[in-house]
Amino acid sequence: MVERFDVALNTPAGRLTTAIDVPTGLIPITAIVPVTRRLGEEATQLEAQQALAAGQTISCKMGCAACCRMLVPLSPPEAFSLREYVEQLPTDRRTMLLTRLRDTKDRLTHAGLWAQLNDVAEASKPIPDAALDPINRSYYALRIPCPYLEDEMCSIYEARPAACRELLVTSPAELCQDLVQNPVTPLPIAMRIGSILGLVWGTLTHSPPRLIPLPMALEWAEQHNDESRQTWPGASLLDQVLDNMWRFLSQEFTNRRNPRNTGR
Ligand code: SF4
DSSP states (O other), X not given: OEEXXXXXXXXXXXXXXXXXXXXXXXXXXXXXXXXHHHHHHHHHHXXXXXXXXXXXXXXXXXXXXXXXXXXXXXXXXXXXXXXXXXHTSOHHHHHHHHHHXXXXXXXXXHTTOHHHHXXXXXXXXXXXXXXXXXXXXXHHHHTOOOTTEETTEETXXXXXXXXXXXXXXXXXXGGGGSTTTSXXXXXXXXXXXXXXXXXXXXXXXXXXXXXXXXXXXXXXXXXXXXXXXXXXXXXXXXXXXXXXXXHHHHHHHHHHHSGGGTTO
C-alpha cells in the first residue's frame, strides 16, 4: 500500500509540483532515496530550462566524463542504496566493479589518501570546507577515473549519486579538463540532495551529518550494515526530506538575492 502526496516546492528557477508515492508502512532509509533524487533532478531541470531561456548552453553530454575524476561525496542513505544496487548486479559485472574498487583503493592508499578519506567518512563532527579542500585537491591531482566509469560512461547511471546528477556546467566543455585551474561555470544548485539526505540520516540516527567519499562507499555501507536495517514510517521520512528541502531553498533564495553571502 502506498500513500500519494502532492508536493509543491518554490525554487529560485520556478515552481516544482509533483506527486510522490510513499509506502504506508515502515520503510528503510534507502526507500526514500529515489524520490528524493527525483525531486533534486526536477529542480535541476528547472535551473537548466532557465539557463537555456537566458541563452546559455549546457555543455555536459553523454560520453564526457571529465568531472568523473573528482571526489564525489555521498550521504549514508545513498551509500546504502549503492550497496543494494551493486549487490543485485550480475556476478561478472559485480566482480569487475569490485576489482576496480580494489585497484582504486590501492592507488589511494599508495598516495596516502585512503586513511584521510576514511577519517572524512567516520568524522564525529562536520568537517569544515577549509579542511576538505586540500583533500579534494589531492584526490583530483591523481586524476583517478571513478571506479564506476567504463569507457568514459557511468556504469551505474540509474544509481549514480545525487552529486553527479547536480553537476552541470554552462562554460565550454574544454575547460572541464582542469577543474581546478579553469574558471568553469556550474549551473546553480537549488538544493543539494546528498546534504539533505545526510541531514535526515543524522537526525534519525543522532549522528553528525557526514558525507562518504564514493570510492569507499560500499565498504562504509558494509561496515554500517546494521544501521541500514532500521525502518521508519514512510510519511515521516518524506516529511523530514521536505523540511530540509524547504530550509535549503529558503537559504538559496537569500543567497541569490545577496550573492555576496556565497562569494558568487
Ligand atoms: S558515479 Fe558515474 S557519474 Fe558519478 S563520478 Fe562515477 S562514473 Fe561519474
